[in-house]
Amino acid sequence: MRYQQLSSKKANGIVYTPTALANFLANQLICFSKIDLKNVKALSILDPAVGGGELLISLINTIYTINKNILISAVGYETDSDVAKETNSKLSALFPDASVKIHNRDFLSSFESISNKFDFIIANPPYVRTQILGAEKSSQISQKLNLNGRVDIYYAFIIAVKRLLHKDGIAGYITSNKFLTIKAGACVRDFILENYNLHNIVDFGDSKLFSAAVLPCTMTFSLGSTTTQDVAFTSIYETKKLDSNVPRCQSIFDHISDNGCFMVEDGKVFDIKQGALDNSQKDHPWTISFKEKEKWMLNVKRNTWKHISDIGKVRVGIKTTADNVFIGNDWNGSKSDIELLKPLITHRDAGQITASANAGWKVLYTHEIVNSKKTAVNLDLYPKSKQYLKSHYSQLSSRSYIKKAHRNWYEIWVPQNPSAWSKRKIVFRDISEKPTFWLDTSGAIVNGDCYWIEINDSIIDDTIYLALAVVNSNFIEKYYDACFNTKLYSGKRRFMSQYVEQFPIPDPNSKYAKKAVQIVRNILSSDNCQNKSFYMEELNTIVDAMFNVA
Secondary structure: OOOOOOOOHHHHOOOOOOHHHHHHHHHHHHHHOOOOOOOOOEEEEEEOOOOOOHHHHHHHHHHHHHOOOOEEEEEEEOOOHHHHHHHHHHHHHHOOOOEEEEEOOOHHHHHHHOOOOEEEEEEOOOOOEHHHHOHHHHHHHHHHHOOOOOOEHHHHHHHHHHHHEEEEEEEEEEEEHHHHOOHHHHHHHHHHHHHEEEEEEEEOOOOOOOOOOOOEEEEEEEEOOOOHHHOEEEEEEEOOOOOOOOOEOOOHHHHOOOOEEEEOOOOOEEEEEEEEEEOOOOOOOOEEEOHHHHHHHHHHHHOEEEEHHHHEEEEEOEEOOOHHHHEEOOOOHHHOOOOOEEEEEOHHHOOOEOOOOOOOOEEEOOEEEEOOEEEEOOHHHOHHHHHHHHOOHHHHHOOHHHHHOOOOOOOOOEOOOHHHOOOOEEEEEOEEOOOOEEEEOOOOEEEOOEEEEEEOOOOOHHHHHHHHHHHOOHHHHHHHHHHHOOOOHHHOEEOOHHHHOOOEEEOOOOHHHHHHHHHHHHHHOOOOHHHHHHHHHHHHHHHHHHOOOO
8 A cells, every 4th residue: 555655654654454454355345246256257356555465365365265267357556666566476476367467656647547447446545645745746636536625645545436436346445534533534425425335334443453553444335325324334442341251352353243342362352333324414424323322412412502612712722833942841040031931731731620730831922912913023022032032043944834924933833812812711632531621711822732712702600610511521521432433542532623612511500500510610719639539520420410311
């Protein structure tokens, strides 16, 4: 699986396919194929990102177990000339009765000139954003395939094969599972529903099938269109639930069609769920649906008053693009009286409802509001700041994007709104196993490793406290998993703005809401950690009751 010859495997998106996963996808293709393999005389197969040929090997072997007499024509595309040559030789030796042709060409530059239709298309395309390819190449691909925004190259591979599938053909893809839930994936999700008959999705979650930090999923599809409730959806994620009676197995593939928790050889336990694709609204994430989840979500919906997006705008923290210059916790000695130093909130301060501690980090903040407009400060008014920044002139002035944007050499790249810091805000970590949302009224600036909710001026304190109760609860973990169904390794979640803005807030007038607000008030006014732990446990019970999911 390759693309352009960039500087490294990471930039290239190269992640070769494990044999067990290749065999699984090959069997999925056979399962959903309309072709009578026992009686067909010839088949054509395409792998548009062939790499070492793992997928072609698995698929051809699987076909031959059914009918050894089929004349197979296998075509692959590979941008690395050495790999293309090696794969061609390997497959020709393994399958002497098949016709094998591995082209040393870029599939996305070539697919429009391919006249053949294929019975099977199998692929594990690169996981790399178009931006990494450079502006010109990215623009060409996006225009050719009508892609918009921050998209990944594998979107293009999914869209491009539409014109290459035989009318009774079938395709099977291994991709990152990111496109299932993120906003940028909406374009390819909509394309799939409108142009392909999607048969099934398997989200392998954090099962670590790849050595790289890729959370994979597989899907099989043919030409047509999709009714979402007809799409089988399997979800596989590690669980921390400990049960001595959990069945043991060698691999998750041993129970991939089952429901329940299973322990693999290394002692990890995976929760395997079977359901259907839940996508009732256009542009919404693709998640798994099953009866228990539907009932739970219905109760949540019935008891939702507003969402986080109704009380404020979710924003990401500042991006300096030179943290070693602007950010630190060692502003001592001659640096201690630099005029533009401001308190900085980072992930080190993370806590629930209140910050865990004041880590003491600061930022040299280069922006202010003048005549209601954001502007860079005049350094001549801040001589010590100017002297310090001048000592880093070489690094700061070399930032080409600053020059291109006609900005001053000493500016922070993304300063956000200087007037917003003094307002009430709820800060939270981007990546965390548990939700950590805390109130800040100190006026501190938020770093880019955190997000914050810029609370509307019209929102009363009690509503903020109610929101804090919900977003720090066990309930919100369940809500996140039900709605977005995505985790990173080690059970960590990404609390991205597009997810958090959808978090629900219950009726503030209920007796449970009023009790939750009072508990949050108690936490905010207390320095006793033991009391806080007790209060948080109580809040978990109350939040479940507010949404009637106890």
